[in-house]
Amino acid sequence: MNFRIGHGYDIHRLVSGRPLVLGGVRFDTDYGLDGHSDADCLTHAICDALLGAAGLPDIGHFFPNTDPAYKNIDSQVLLTRVCGELSRRGFAISNLDATVVAEKPKIYPRLDEMKAALAKSTHLPVANIGLKATTNEGVGDLGRALAIAAHAVALIVKA
Numbered sequence: 001m002n003f004r005i006g007h008g009y010d011i012h013r014l015v016s017g018r019p020l021v022l023g024g025v026r027f028d029t030d031y032g033l034d035g036h037s038d039a040d041c042l043t044h045a046i047c048d049a050l051l052g053a054a055g056l057p058d059i060g061h062f063f064p065n066t067d068p069a070y071k072n073i074d075s076q077v078l079l080t081r082v083c084g085e086l087s088r089r090g091f092a093i094s095n096l097d098a099t100v101v102a103e104k105p106k107i108y109p110r111l112d113e114m115k116a117a118l119a120k121s122t123h124l125p126v127a128n129i130g131l132k133a134t135t136n137e138g139v140g141d142l143g144r145a146l147a148i149a150a151h152a153v154a155l156i157v158k159a
């Protein structure tokens, strides 16, 4: 089997007056992530892990942040399109694993919902999606809750 691994990373600034969306799930906060799309850094990291595994350019190449078509777009739409790019090239996803780095809010109560949303967008079983959260222990800009970041890895296989 021809397995290929990919890695993705994304970070967005926290601002007031924007919705907070992570892994396709909306959090009830009065702050959110700034960006051209819904700024769902977890989903963007997963997109980049998948694209990287396939040897393709990053999401900014496929969905430029200068294109009004992607203004405030739901990143689950982008993730489904990324999966389509891979499937067109003969790749199937084996599994995904990701970590959100966020001082706030608490994410673990929503992890199952986030996995379900990501499973729907990728057509993967929930069991093939790993998801964790950690704080940055107060260190640096992530630790001061100025931003939320996410790391992701993806394993794909060429049929």
Ligand SMILES: Nc1ccn([C@@H]2O[C@H](COP(=O)(O)O)[C@@H](O)[C@H]2O)c(=O)n1
Pocket: 101, 102, 103, 104, 105, 106, 107, 108, 109, 133, 134, 135, 136, 137
């Ligand atoms: N935004 C976050 C951050 C962490 N968690 C959960 O809390 C646990 C402890 O976090 P540490 O950074 O102190 O390791 C962690 O294992 C997560 O389960 C969270 O839900 N949301």
Ligand SMILES: C[C@@]1(CO)OP(=O)(O)OP(=O)(O)OC[C@H]1O
Pocket: 010, 034, 035, 036, 037, 038, 039, 040, 044, 059, 060, 061, 062, 063, 064, 065, 066, 067, 070
């Ligand atoms: C998601 C896209 C869509 O235009 O924009 P942003 O939400 O700004 O996110 P980023 O990770 O900075 O760039 C990738 C873009 O593809």
